Amino acid sequence: MTAIEIAGLVCAMPITVVDRVQLGHGSGGRMSATLLSERFLSHLSNDALAQLGDGSVVSVAGTEIVISTDTFVVSPLEFPGGDIGSLAVHGTLNDVAMMGARPVCLTAGFVLEEGLPIDVLDRIVRSMSEAARRAGVPVVAGDTKVVERGKADGLYVNTTAIGAADPDFRPGPTRARAGDLIITSAALGRHGMAIMAAREGLAFESTITSDSACLVELVEGLKAARVDVHVLRDPTRGGVASALNEIASASRVGIEIDEHALPVPDDVRAACEMLGLDPLYVANEGVLLAFVPPAEAARALNVLRSYELGADAICIGRVVDAHPGLVALRTSLGGTRIVDLLPGDQLPRIC
């Protein structure tokens, strides 16, 4: 404890010296951002990393390659609607797709805990294989390490994917412009709440299933239709709120979203209310947000709705000149509130 003076009053208060990694550092919120900038970017900084997109564009022998990496530590390993194997394929392919590239191949690096039942491993590798096959993207290299019992939690897996960048289709987090409309391709909050319900053994009236899915075909559809997409983002860890905050900050624009327009399924909404969670911060694994100029919005919606995954695509907000860097929610009651980054974690280990 130490003492500080606020408005003439001397108060005793705890000073939190963050000298150890905390769970909140993995949240996708403000603590994650601080860890990233202070502990990683400070050492590893370069132009590519500084883009802070879902991956990077690098030139290899004159060809522009998109590369993205993601490690999956979701608990439990298997959950309604998916498992860590298919999730690890979808998550990383989606990150490459969000940069406008069509993924070409994947790598997979496993950490296995001693004692993991082989039949669980079998199911997860088979699920990974099927997800890769459905996406038409082969797993071309892999690695397996084993650690002692109690040094992991069943298994963790890293996937890294590469794709060919498309010079004519380059959405990016810095490209949001005032006037852009913001479209979500599907309903929000299903993945995070499916994990939460499975982990906590919560019984709701219906089983909430994860939306884990590969978004590549949606992006290829937008590309083929030559929609001028300014920003694409899959609102995973930290949910829509965190994704929009990052974009508002990267593009130095304001963002407004309309509470009444947010497509939150009834079961997700009920579960969130019961647990005191805000669906805007809950992870999605089969949703993309697209920022498009108003003149392109109808066409973008038509394209997305032509796919099963995008059947419920809807406009949820817009980019504004006001309050650059901030995300505002117009509530159903007519008010406005700021949707900030959460400091730490609402839901740890959801991906």
Place this chain on the structure above:
Amino acid sequence: MTAIEIAGLVCAMPITVVDRVQLGHGSGGRMSATLLSERFLSHLSNDALAQLGDGSVVSVAGTEIVISTDTFVVSPLEFPGGDIGSLAVHGTLNDVAMMGARPVCLTAGFVLEEGLPIDVLDRIVRSMSEAARRAGVPVVAGDTKVVERGKADGLYVNTTAIGAADPDFRPGPTRARAGDLIITSAALGRHGMAIMAAREGLAFESTITSDSACLVELVEGLKAARVDVHVLRDPTRGGVASALNEIASASRVGIEIDEHALPVPDDVRAACEMLGLDPLYVANEGVLLAFVPPAEAARALNVLRSYELGADAICIGRVVDAHPGLVALRTSLGGTRIVDLLPGDQLPRIC
């Protein structure tokens, strides 16, 4: 227990049903190979994975890209001669280099354990950054996950690297030919024994330091000199014995190595003797094995010896027509013994 009949005798014997992951599955030996083929290749099989090299060659928009992935779980995180950060850079860059490609960029995916001291993380990320900078290969994308205390061991990190394949320089594990001479670029066994000594708190007369190093310049040197290298391999997990066994098997050739020629430092040899370990199976992280036709051997040695890392390069054996798929050691006493894959682990978690 069950009963089997051998030569007319009925014997009771234990049947080991492997229904859970065991530490030996991470050894780089026979159990690893079985896990790979039965649990991964059976589901994920494709032409690229089936090459079983240190990575894969894939075509992206007409450009041949080499990609390799590796996850590092070494314990302890810091050891004489390196740490998990620099090791993760060297290990994956070396894998790309062993395929004849010059690495272009790296990704890094961290799993952090809650409670990891931030100053340890800082040192490791700085070390990773410095290793990447020395190699001239930027870390262009990353990811960080945090798991609860007791669900990891400080930190694990996956690195994935890509490079441009060189159509004129394509060493591969299937390209060993009878007559080829086998060169090691440096002394053997230092990394594994440095880890073992650090982990077990063993005090030898001198501190054994890891050889962890980036081998890219050696490979670029061989390439620039247009040496016709048939096979390149860094004998990491499982050591020289496992690497040679994989090559003998992939190329369907026999391999002979000369015990008297094996460069094992005195301190490594003494430590191995004390612990009952065979240096042929101990991991190296700064050594390459090159298979070259006899007419190229002198030039290859000259090139390697022109670098500090390759100053002790020496020929240790040859490829023969006899005993395809097997590795034989000519002992100093004039005998011959087969150097087989170990079934399980001699040293767990050395990389």
